[in-house]
Amino acid sequence: MKTIPILAALAALAGLAGLAGLALTAGCATNVNTVSRAETQATPTFVGDKRVITDASLGGLIRIVSVNESVVSGNLKKVQVVLENAKNNTRAISYKFEWTDQDGMATNSIVQSWQSLQFSGRETLTVSSTAISPKAVDFTLKLKEVSKIY
Amino acid sequence: MKSLRILACTLAPAVFFLTGCETAPTEAKYVASDSTNTIVSLDQINIQDWNQAAEKMVASLLTSGVLERAPQQPSLMAISRIINNTQQQIDTDSLTKKIRVALNQSGKVNTTTTMGLGGNAEDPMAKEAAQMNAMLSGEKQKTTLPYYTLSGKLIEDRARAGSTRQVTYTFQLSLTTVKDGIAVWEDEKQITKQGKKASVGF
Numbered sequence: 001m002k003t004i005p006i007l008a009a010l011a012a013l014a015g016l017a018g019l020a021g022l023a024l025t026a027g028c029a030t031n032v033n034t035v036s037r038a039e040t041q042a043t044p045t046f047v048g049d050k051r052v053i054t055d056a057s058l059g060g061l062i063r064i065v066s067v068n069e070s071v072v073s074g075n076l077k078k079v080q081v082v083l084e085n086a087k088n089n090t091r092a093i094s095y096k097f098e099w100t101d102q103d104g105m106a107t108n109s110i111v112q113s114w115q116s117l118q119f120s121g122r123e124t125l126t127v128s129s130t131a132i133s134p135k136a137v138d139f140t141l142k143l144k145e146v147s148k149i150y
Numbered sequence: 151m152k153s154l155r156i157l158a159c160t161l162a163p164a165v166f167f168l169t170g171c172e173t174a175p176t177e178a179k180y181v182a183s184d185s186t187n188t189i190v191s192l193d194q195i196n197i198q199d200w201n202q203a204a205e206k207m208v209a210s211l212l213t214s215g216v217l218e219r220a221p222q223q224p225s226l227m228a229i230s231r232i233i234n235n236t237q238q239q240i241d242t243d244s245l246t247k248k249i250r251v252a253l254n255q256s257g258k259v260n261t262t263t264t265m266g267l268g269g270n271a272e273d274p275m276a277k278e279a280a281q282m283n284a285m286l287s288g289e290k291q292k293t294t295l296p297y298y299t300l301s302g303k304l305i306e307d308r309a310r311a312g313s314t315r316q317v318t319y320t321f322q323l324s325l326t327t328v329k330d331g332i333a334v335w336e337d338e339k340q341i342t343k344q345g346k347k348a349s350v351g352f
Contacts, residue, residue, distance in 0.1 A: 072213040094186045111252045113184035113201035130209040132255045
């Protein structure tokens with residue numbers, strides 16, 4: 001006799017979870033439509049990248065579209081990463097670039113810190129970083145979902 | 151009892167997900183100044199705001215191509231007036247020092263500490279030592295004039311809709327060549343925060 005109310009409570013919980021899931025996946029109507037030149041005139045230098053996914057959830061939400069680099073100010077590397085929100089709802093992430101030199105030593109600068117980034121649904125955004133030190137040759141882009149402590 | 155165990159096992163993950171992985175700190179602890187665990191306020195410029203503004207400004211300045219035009223590398227820069235038009239009392243070095251350090255590390259720009267606004271040297275001891283050295287050696291004091299000056303303004307804009315508050319801090323900077331007074335580089339970074347109360351983490 002006691003199991004019936006418990007089963008009913010579980011069913012109600014499942015129903016609520018379903019509704020919450022529906023609300024999350026439906027999201028608000030914030031998708032971004034774009035228009036651009038059919039054949040791009042830019043000739044970016046793309047970089048082959050290595051990806052380490054430790055948060056599978058984030059990996060499925062934010063897609064890395066491309067990575068390209070250039071040299072600025074004569075001898076400083078600049079890297080740009082194009083990110084795409086793979087979902088229809090708005091999303092916020094944090095990101096940070098780190099640089100390393102020829103010997104693999106970190107050349108972290110005073111102005112490299114975690115920054116926030118807000119996406120509309122299906123929006124594509126670019127993040128970039130300029131190496132402060134001429135010795136910097138390699139970069140790492142760190143991404144994580146926004147997680148307020150409270 | 152078995153059903154209760156099943157219920158407990160079902161609810162435990164739900165409670166975990168609802169509360170999140172981290173909990174609010176009740177006792178003081180250290181957090182990295184460049185982390186995402188810092189406090190986000192609606193009534194002041196936070197540490198992460200200074201960091202973001204400085205990073206954006208340094209990247210903009212380095213990619214502008216302006217610094218290579220200076221006849222001498224590294225070129226010399228002096229810090230001019232940074233006007234604070236916000237409601238809070240701030241030390242503008244929170245922004246300018248980060249920019250100075252980054253430009254110094256890049257090898258593109260050095261900053262003079264013996265020449266300041268209104269004749270006030272940032273390092274008066276260095277200025278006096280140079281004067282003393284010139285007097286003792288009998289030589290005329292050699293003064294290197296800065297090639298650039300850095301000036302700027304901090305602006306605050308507030309808005310409210312019901313109980314939701316919004317504040318926008320605008321960081322404006324200009325790099326001027328001393329010889330002709332032309333601003334050869336200028337940029338602006340805006341940071342907008344919205345909410346009802348301060349929070350921990352972003």
